[in-house]
Amino acid sequence: MRIAVIGGTGKEGGGMALRWAHAGHEVFVGSRDSAKAEAAAAELGKAVGRDIRGGSNERAVAASEIAVLSVPYAAHAATLQELQPALAGRVLIDITVPLQPPKISTVNLPAGQAAALEAQAILGEATPVVAAMHHVSAVHLRDLSHEIDCDVLACSDDKVALEKAMSLIRDLGVRCFDVGALRNAIAIESLTPLLLHLNRQQKGRSVGIRITGA
């Protein structure tokens, strides 16, 4: 599949780009800064022995069937407003957690209750939003030899988009569960501060979650 990673120069986005390229997908790393995206893409491509392209977020989206949004929450709305025309007709996987630094281990509910709900409101019907990938450690993603001991919870109001996204997420080497309507992103996003709280207790090790009994 042709995948755009919006904000692909960040740690989490870079880790996904790496694993998807490794799994045989065509990956386009986007950034507000084209030169930075090109450099990051070249470095990631070299690390994985595959061709990864880089450029502006607009070019990355234009070249893709499915896009992943991996930017800090402070840039979330502005990035989506800018890319809204380019994203029409594509699926968006939103991995954003609405953290409020420096209090990153306490739940912060944004005005729209969840970043993914805010994304869907900005993008409208032309772009179904899937919320997912909020709990997987960037460090683990970037290490291809690391078996990721964390399940992914994914939700959307569009079942076709959800299936497409879940299939792609499984190619990262994780189990992925359909946890219902996009509104349930409130639960997925707000769980991340709790895991960050636990990470601190673990002195830097990254905790994750698993669904049992399924």
Added chain:
Amino acid sequence: MRIAVIGGTGKEGGGMALRWAHAGHEVFVGSRDSAKAEAAAAELGKAVGRDIRGGSNERAVAASEIAVLSVPYAAHAATLQELQPALAGRVLIDITVPLQPPKISTVNLPAGQAAALEAQAILGEATPVVAAMHHVSAVHLRDLSHEIDCDVLACSDDKVALEKAMSLIRDLGVRCFDVGALRNAIAIESLTPLLLHLNRQQKGRSVGIRITGA
């Protein structure tokens, strides 16, 4: 420890009463209906071969050092308002999930954002609230031979109360993690509808969650 289970005639409350009595704690099952509580306590006591007392919620709380609130969200505020004087000086473990039947597999944020935050607002400083036990299946709790394949996430603004509650929860036969401030109950409570959504996919089996890497 002397434990009151407010709403102990329900499935979840009954399961906790059973396991705590089994672990050697002194358990008092409370209900709005004293006769119903006495009958439930007798039945639970017989099942576990221990003495379990039953009576009104007020009497249960008066006899306890720590109380667990296990009532449907519809009865949450009224029960707390009624018991507020009795609860002063005691720790309250609130296990309430603010479900909105019949849409129980979609997140419902209450006016106060979390049932536990609403409880703390009603009870004030005299009763520290701990939110916990939102994800453990009542069926698994009631079966003493069943090893519970689910971790418990607990949070509170009072560290002493949290430690006391976590120690008690571990006596149920589960791992229990401190996940921070009471505000984080938003995440814990809102995760339950997602697990209920997954249960439906599993055709009635009960899923749970585990923290990995800890």
